[in-house]
Structure formats: C-alpha cells, structure tokens
Amino acid sequence: MQPGVLFASLLSRLTKRYFWISLLFWLVMVAPAQAALILRVAVQDGASQIKVGSSTKAAIRDGSGRNLGELSANSSGSAQFRSGKVAIGRWAANQIWIEPTGNGYVWIGDRWYRGRTLVIPEKGGLTAVNYVDIEQYLYSVLGAEMSGNWPLEALKAQAVAARSYAIHERLKSETDLYDVDDTQSSQVYKGLQTESSGTYSAVDATAGQVLTYNGQIILAVFHSASGGHTENVEDVWTEPLPYLRGVPDFDQGAPVYQWKENFSRAQISSKISGVGNVISMKPERTTAYGSVLRMKVVGDGGSRVMTGADLRRVLSLRSTRFTVIPQYAGGSAKNSGQAPTSFQVAGKGFGHGVGMSQWGAYNLARQGYGYQQILLHYYRGAALARIAVQ
Numbered sequence: 001m002q003p004g005v006l007f008a009s010l011l012s013r014l015t016k017r018y019f020w021i022s023l024l025f026w027l028v029m030v031a032p033a034q035a036a037l038i039l040r041v042a043v044q045d046g047a048s049q050i051k052v053g054s055s056t057k058a059a060i061r062d063g064s065g066r067n068l069g070e071l072s073a074n075s076s077g078s079a080q081f082r083s084g085k086v087a088i089g090r091w092a093a094n095q096i097w098i099e100p101t102g103n104g105y106v107w108i109g110d111r112w113y114r115g116r117t118l119v120i121p122e123k124g125g126l127t128a129v130n131y132v133d134i135e136q137y138l139y140s141v142l143g144a145e146m147s148g149n150w151p152l153e154a155l156k157a158q159a160v161a162a163r164s165y166a167i168h169e170r171l172k173s174e175t176d177l178y179d180v181d182d183t184q185s186s187q188v189y190k191g192l193q194t195e196s197s198g199t200y201s202a203v204d205a206t207a208g209q210v211l212t213y214n215g216q217i218i219l220a221v222f223h224s225a226s227g228g229h230t231e232n233v234e235d236v237w238t239e240p241l242p243y244l245r246g247v248p249d250f251d252q253g254a255p256v257y258q259w260k261e262n263f264s265r266a267q268i269s270s271k272i273s274g275v276g277n278v279i280s281m282k283p284e285r286t287t288a289y290g291s292v293l294r295m296k297v298v299g300d301g302g303s304r305v306m307t308g309a310d311l312r313r314v315l316s317l318r319s320t321r322f323t324v325i326p327q328y329a330g331g332s333a334k335n336s337g338q339a340p341t342s343f344q345v346a347g348k349g350f351g352h353g354v355g356m357s358q359w360g361a362y363n364l365a366r367q368g369y370g371y372q373q374i375l376l377h378y379y380r381g382a383a384l385a386r387i388a389v390q
C-alpha cells in the first residue's frame with residue numbers, strides 16, 4: 001500500500017476516534033493567554049567565564065533586585081567566577097541579572113538572545129540562564145530543530161510539539177536554576193541566529209497550543225527520522241506512555257532514511273573495549289521494528305553484550321536501527337573462514353525514533369495534511385488544547 005493511501009486509512013480512524021476529545025479540550029481551554037509564560041534556558045553551564053552584553057542600555061542587578069549599575073548599549077563584559085561569586089567588571093554578587101531596556105537583546109557566549117540573563121555560580125563555575133518568553137524561545141527552536149523554509153504545516157506541528165515538550169519539562173524540572181538547556185538533550189536553541197519568517201509564522205499561528213493526554217501536557221518528544229516506523233517508548237527508554245506508540249512513519253526519501261558506515265577491524269576494535277580484535281557482532285534482542293536493544297560483540301580476547309544505545313554512542317551512529325555486516329578479504333560479505341577485515345553498518349533513521357518524525361511531518365505537509373492531523377498521527381490519543389497563563 002502506498003504511503004498516502006496508508007495514511008489516509010489511518011487518519012480516517014484517528015479522526016473519528018479523537019475528534020470529540022480534541023474539540024472538548026479546545027473549547028474548555030481556549031481562553032487567550034493572560035500573560036507571558038517565561039522559560040528558563042541554561043545557555044552555558046559550569047564555565048569559568050562567560051561573555052555577556054546587551055544591544056541596548058541594560059541594568060545590572062543582584063539577586064535581591066538591587067541596582068548595581070548599567071551596561072551601555074552594544075557593550076559587553078566578561079562574567080567571571082571569583083571567590084564563590086559572579087564578577088562583571090567592578091560589580092560582584094552572589095548572582096547577577098542583566099536586563100536590557102526597551103526591546104534589547106542579550107549577548108551570551110557567542111550569540112544574541114531575547115529576554116534577560118541571570119548568571120549564577122554553580123559547581124565551581126558559572127551558569128548563564130536566559131529568561132525568555134516561551135513563544136519567543138520557540139522562534140529559535142523551530143529554526144534549530146527544522147529549517148524555517150520547510151512547509152508551514154510541518155513547522156506548526158513542530159511548534160506545538162516543542163511548546164508541549166518545554167512546558168512538560170518546566171513542570172517537572174529537577175533543578176531550581178533552569179527548566180531546559182539549549183542542546184539536543186532538551187531542544188536545540190540558538191537565539192536570534194535561527195529565527196526566520198517561517199518560524200515566526202508557525203509559532204504565531206499556533207500560539208499557546210499544546211498536546212494533552214487525560215488533561216495533562218504530554219512529553220512530546222520528536223526525532224529527525226525513524227526509518228519507516230517509530231518506536232514504542234518503553235523499548236527505547238523505560239516508562240510506557242500510552243501516547244508514545246510505534247506508528248508507520250512517512251520519512252521515505254529523507255537524507256537520513258537509510259545510511260551506511262564502514263569501519264576497518266582496527267577502527268571498530270579500538271572503539272569497543274574488553275574484547276580484543278572484533279570478530280563478530282550479532283543482535284541478541286531487537287525491537288519489533290528492527291532497532292538494536294542488545295548486541296553480542298565477540299573478539300579474540302573475549303566477548304561482551306552491549307546495548308544498542310551504547311553502540312550508537314561509541315560508533316557515532318545516527319540511530320540504533322542498524323545491522324552489522326562483516327566484510328572479508330577481497331571485499332566479500334561471505335564468511336571465508338578467516339576473521340573479517342572490516343565491518344559495514346547499514347542503518348535507517350536518525351535519532352531515538354520515539355514520537356514525531358520531523359521528516360515524516362515534512363512529507364505529510366507536502367502531501368497536504370494539516371499540522372493537527374500530523375500531530376494526532378504521531379501522538380496517539382493526544383488532544384490539542386490551548387494554555388491560559390494566569
């Protein structure tokens with residue numbers, strides 16, 4: 001069955017099942033936002049010094065809000081960790097705020113950001129936290145996680161997923177210092193650098209919209225491409241969640257749909273410790289969709305069982321959905337009775353494979369599907385709602 005036909009069938013069932021739930025949440029929670037929802041983003045962590053500045057005149061305050069002085073427009077300084085405090089020029093305090101006037105931007109490290117900056121001493125160094133309106137935060141995240149030139153419906157799906165993820169993390173944050181960081185371990189965030197007209201349009205068109213399940217904002221994780229089918233969350237992490245189920249993906253034709261990596265025997269043996277020279281690599285357990293959960297690695301000095309995630313990390317692979325093909329003398333993949341001379345890793349997809357596939361969203365949007373349809377396919381049983389900030 002062609003992808004378009006398969007999705008139409010799936011969509012018909014999904015639409016009938018979830019339309020009234022989605023509508024109920026939408027009507028109950030459609031109240032417009034009353035105020036900005038501020039997100040705390042760790043931009044630098046544990047640094048000995050951090051370059052900071054402002055595009056407009058900025059107030060410098062301590063943790064209690066007491067005014068210490070001001071930075072002139074388009075100037076910068078170096079925040080340093082000194083005797084357990086933050087020091088910027090002649091100012092020093094237990095923590096320092098940099099608050100631009102007007103519509104100014106803050107400089108942190110090597111780029112501009114919206115909002116304001118808090119610099120705090122932590123773990124023998126400094127952490128710089130960007131306090132920013134979540135909608136303005138998303139202007140950047142969309143351009144860092146997707147391209148602002150992608151189809152608008154795919155960008156809108158990404159906006160809702162990223163907003164839901166950020167608020168979910170904010171609600172369960174285990175630190176008092178920040179809600180998310182700016183890397184792939186949370187969501188990639190690069191300030192003004194990745195904003196564009198496409199990201200503005202997608203964020204503004206979906207302002208305040210989130211995904212919920214049983215009235216709670218969901219963990220709306222996403223990835224680049226799954227390689228044909230997304231994963232059940234408990235096969236990748238631990239906790240089963242009813243809305244993160246494996247579904248057919250529509251990422252065919254993506255640059256990362258299929259890939260290959262080649263390693264000489266010496267290269268792969270140097271990356272996998274404890275077995276000597278690698279002789280064979282065979283999966284002991286895979287998911288229903290072909291991702292490696294456990295792989296037995298045998299060498300001339302011993303053997304060990306590794307998780308697919310660990311192998312992905314040490315071999316720098318795009319995903320855990322791969323097979324390992326030994327290569328023998330003469331370039332043959334057929335066992336000649338000798339130890340292999342190299343190994344080819346043939347894989348599919350990019351990322352953990354759970355939740356929304358970004359390339360799947362791209363292809364579906366190009367086929368004419370709307371962002372609501374895309375989201376309800378990848379997040380099973382979820383409903384669209386709009387947050388009201390009090």
